[in-house]
Amino acid sequence: MIGIVDYGMGNLFSVSKALERLDAEFFISDDPAELAKADGIILPGVGSFRDAMILLEYKELDVFLKKHVDNGGYLLGICLGMQLLFEESEENGPAKGLSLIPGKITRLSGMDSKNNAYKVPHMGWNKLTFNNQSPLLKGLEEDYVYFVHSYFAVTNETEVVAASAKYDVDVPAIVTKGNVFGMQFHPEKSSSMGISLLKNYLSLVKGRQ
Template sequence: MIGIVDYGMGNLFSVSKALERLGAEYFISTDKGELLAADALLLPGVGSFRDAMERLPVETVKEFAASGKPLLGICLGMQLLFEESEENGPTKGLGLLPGSVRRFPGKTADGQTYKVPHMGWNRLEFVQTSPLLKNLEEDYVYFVHSYYLDAENSDVLLAKVNYHEQVSAVVGRDNIFGMQFHPEKSSKLGMALLANFLQLVEERKAVR
C-alpha cells in the first residue's frame, strides 16, 4: 500500500489518479501511524519551500526514511528531501539527501535573459544507472518550477536536463528518490518511472 503524504500543498488528485492507472493501492493521510505503516511514501508538493516545511510532518517523514522503505518526492516534494533552499530566505529541508535548492537567475553568463519559471517539456539525460530508470529510454517530461537543485557533482544525480543551468531531474540514493518534474503529467516516460518505483516497492516487500 502506497501512502501519499497530505500536508495541504500537493497535487493529490493527479498523483492518486496516476497510481490508479497503474493499478496501485494507495491512501492519502496525515496520520503518523498510517503513514509509517505504508510500504512506500509519495511526497508531492506545489508551492513555497518554506511554507511546505512549516506544514510537513517532518519527524514522520524522517522516521519513515530511516526505516529503509522507499520514499519518492515529486516536484517541490523532491526539493524538500535536500538540505536547504534559498526560496523566501534560507530554509532548512529534510536533509535526507545532500544539496541545495537555488532560484534560476533568469540571466545567462553572457547577459541574455530567459523565462522563469522553467515550464514545458525537456528531454531527460540519464547520468547513472538506477532501478528507477531500469529498461527506460531517454525521453521528454514536463516541468513547472522556478527553483532547481544544485547537485552537479553529487552522487545522487540520476538524470538531468538543461535549462540554461543544469537541472537535477531525477535523484536517488538508497531508498530515497525524487523527480523534479511531474511524472503523472509526463506521458509514457512519466508513467513508466512511476511503474518502476512501484516495482521497486514490490521487490523490497518480497525480501522483508
C-alpha cells in the same frame, strides 16, 4: 502499499489518478501513524518550500519521513516534494529541508553565463539525460517529461543526480540516494514516460513487501 502524504500542498488528485491507472494500492493521509503502514511513500508538493516545511513539521511528518527512510522504506518526492529532500532552500529566505540528500535549492537566475536572459519558470517538456544508474531508470530510454518550476537543486554530490535536463543551466531532474528518490518534473503529467517512471518506483516498493 503506497502512502501519499497529504500536508495541504500537493496536487494529490493527479498523482492518485496516475496510481489508479497503474492499479497500485495506495492511500492518502496526513497522519504519521497511518503512513507508517506504507511500504513506500510519495511526497507531492506545489507551492513554497518554507510553507511546506512548516506544515510538515506541524504534523510531525518531517520526523516520520526521516524515520521511514532510516528503516529502509522508500520515499519519492515530486516537484516541491523533491526539493524538500535537500538540506535547505533560499526561497523566501533560507529554510531548512529534510536533509535526506546533500545540496540546496536555489532560484533559476533567468540570466545565463553570457548574460542572455532566459525564461523563468522552466515550464514545459524537456528531455532527460541519464547520468547515473538508478532503479527508476531501469528499462527506460531518455525521453521528454513535463517541468514547471522556478527553483532547482544544486548539489556537489554529482552521483545523486541520476538524470538531468538541459535548460540554460543543467537542472537535476531525477535524484537518487539509497532508498530516497526525487523527481523535479511531474511524472503524473509526463504522458507515457512519466507513467513508466512511476511504474518503476511501484516495482521497487513491491519488491520490499
